[in-house]
Amino acid sequence: MNPFLFIIRSLRLIFYLGLMVTGFGIFASAVIIFSVAEDLPKLPEPLSRIIETPKTEIYASTGERLITLGGREPVPLSRISPHFINAVLAVEDHLFHEHYGVNKLRTLKALYVTLFKPGRVEGASTITQQLAKNLFFSFERTWLRKFKELLVAFQIEYSCSKEEILHAYVNQIAFGAGAQGVEKAAQVFFGKSAANITLGEAAFLAGLPKSPTNYNPYRHYDRALARREVVIRRMESAGYITGEEAKDVLGEQPILKRDHADARTGSYFLDALINELIRLYGSDVVYYGGIRVTSTLDTRLQNIASQSVQEGLENLDAMMGIGPDEEPKPQGVLVAVDTSSGAVRAMVGGRDYYKSEYNRAIYSRRQPGSGFKPFLYYAAFKELDIHGGTVLMDSPVAIPVVGAPTWRPRNFERKYQGPMILKNALTHSVNTIAARLVQGTGIESVIKTAEMCGIKSRLEKVYSVALGASVVTPMEMASAYATLASGGVRHEPFLIWRVEDAFGRVIHEHLVRGEKILDPGITFQVVDMMKSVIDNGSGRVIRTLGFSRPAAGKTGTTDSYNDAWFTGFTPSLCTSVWTGFDRERGLRQTGGRGITGGRSAAPIWAEFMKDALANQPPRDFTVPDGIRFEEAVVTTGCSPFDMGDTQSSFMGDNQASLMGDNQASLMGEPRAVPAQEPRPATMMVPLKPGQQLCSGELESAP
């Protein structure tokens, strides 16, 4: 065949085929347009209207704004740095001002790459298309979705000016780290307004929307920097900046704002507070309602708490020989509660929020160990009418349990010291005496006391509950000890003082309602013993660390050193500190020696309380009416001045059974004390009206 004819025939074929295909395409498109257009989302007028949502603001009790949620206020283009506008145009859509919603040549090229280059996908979305997608569509990649997006983009171009489109785009685009819109992004990443960002910062921000997760500068700073270079190069090639400017900017490294690192709140307290708000009002109100919340958080205390936990855990790492890159590391929790109201003033729910958002302060249930004993002592004092000067025997104890093996609790140090007053027993956390007390008092009474004080976790009805075998949360411990601190007045712990709507109208406020649930006299007696824990007992590290204010508390360490606690209080602030591993593992030094609450949690408590209370004058616990102090010999419970004739402990009928077998009679025998014998160890014991040292008659234990 004549080659010329072949060419002519081919051209003809191609032309008519093209014409047919185009015609069919137009027809098919028209059919699709008519069929899908009715269901496409409505475009708001003006476009920026639905971008506006009022922000929910959460404030500390001290007035600082802690976080804003969900709010978006579009800023006009005139209040956005032109560098940013240029950078966005250069990197996202340099022909923005020339096309009508779609860059046809780039789309054809992308189509070709997608169809004929397997494995490669090339984007060609214009700013208008991106806006359409972000406003109305999901991120699923389908041809139909793309087509719909295109139709909406055409409508946007028809209905809005280029300025309006750009304005909507820069105000709704996601930059990651919870920043939506350029103003928020500038605030989040650089702590300044979008109007004031530099060229380098503008280019840095403009690079992020391509993949906010991959380029999250707080996690992948190098990637974000590399992406910025791409932006700078495009700006240079688009003529927005000169080569010299590009070079200068590339030499700079934008400095990120330190205290905002993620889309997450970055705070265990705020997580807990937001959950509480959602429980009260639902998530719509919290994220879209524009409410103003005044929380109970004290930012100064929170900062001190975070620092104390951090330093305490670093010391613990060193004690345990855990290197900086070694995992797992022990966790630490601190909750501080205002004793006069129940307001949670500080909360640290773990070692590093960004590694684990799990809020151990309110969700982690752990055994409190001896930290539970104050509730036992209160119950025993109330039920048995005994006091800190009552003597019990520290000796091996075996308590039969119906349907279970005999309970044989041992002391932590595996040593037994014989008779001692209860104040001394709590001071040194003697388990055998606690076991005898729970046997005499009854489990129900101990559990009831703990529950009245604020323990909400289910407590098992077993004797060992008195030694802290049932799990509780640090928040519960702080709250329950706060009841003791306030003289027996219970305040429900809370996080929110006040909630207002956008117009300042109050929709919720917390009323401080104290409920008097404990006897003030007995409570004081228990508190007095807990003071001794800090002054002379298992928590005396508090004093060696320089915390000199009147304070009471109790250490708690479980048998396998899985949990180490210190919960304590001054008259105004109650703080619970827990340390331990998330998974079952004991806190042990490199040599294998276990680490107690007195060595891990108490130092954190001391450091926190020292700084937290620095601005307050020292104040001692109020002594209730009728309470008098008497000096008691630690081993006998009698006054040191009565030693000659009554060197013994006398117990009432209901107390005698608490003595160890074969021990009670020993207690009853008066012992002659030589005149030259050194003065025995004594403790001051608070007594209620009617209570006496060495009172009653001793009866043999059964």
Place this chain on the structure above:
Amino acid sequence: MTPWYEPTSSGEWLKRSLSLINMAIVTIAAAILISELRFDWCEYVIGRYMASINSTRPETGAIWKAGEQSSKAHTLLRNIIEERRDAARYAQEASSFSELASGILPGQWANLDKEHFKRLYLAMPPAVASEIISPARLIWLFGGDALHDGKGLQRIFCEGKVSGLEIFFLNAENRVLHHISLDKSGLENIERGEAPLVGTLEGIPEFQGRIYPAHTFFNALFKLPGETLPDIITTPETLLNLQGEIIKAGIWNEASSGFIKLGFEIRENRKNMVLFIRAREWAVWRLSKVLSGERYQDEEWMPSGEAFPEGTSLLPGDKISRGMTINSAPLQLRPFNVALPGENR
């Protein structure tokens, strides 16, 4: 007509290709293509069509959803505020405590103006008002900052409950200085007076041992100084408005907030019923003394609130002050909130 045939030469091909119709088709196609590339008319037409049907399209998609959530949130908040406003209006317009309790629904709350509270309180007879809150407590609450370590009463907060109303007396730090619970039905009883009980005084155990014939009772009553009488018959209208004759009177065995209940057995149309009024405790004490035949001595009275701790029970024969013996039946001095709605201590 010559049937179509394929050109046989290149010239023919060229000639036919450049025919008018072909040139027109190519030109039109090119014009359409170029004009579209240049003027984007296709996008414009589609955009215009889309805009024309915009109002009929649904408000769907991510941003509308956010808008919807925002709208839901505002509706919810508006409802809360409106409920609060309603409750506040009820609180300010209420002319009695029972109206107040009925107006503030469960879950609603409102601040009650201090002066308004006082007006509601003072509008009631003292015997009735003291059941809401004792006058001494109220004076203590309204007594200013000095009585409360510089943090005295700031506002009164009412919260609706299913059973009635909780009233909180708050200081500037939102701390509850005092709190009272008002039970709706109990409140109506307090304000309207206790409903008459069909039956006799003997049928009510609390009067046992302190029931007197009417004439004995009134004889004893008139032996008291005249100024004492209003403190015994505090709400005379309760008795005056009823038909029938008073046949017996009795003294309740409990005192609360400085008042003791008196019962009057009325016979009307051969039916017996008991009417209740509240009398001042100290006046009843004097009356009891006269009824028991002892000589009345004015200085012997000792207010129970000071002489005995709350909850003290006096058994028959117990001396409650110098030489004084209560008749024969137990007289229990119990905290106000044990048996009646009122103060929560």
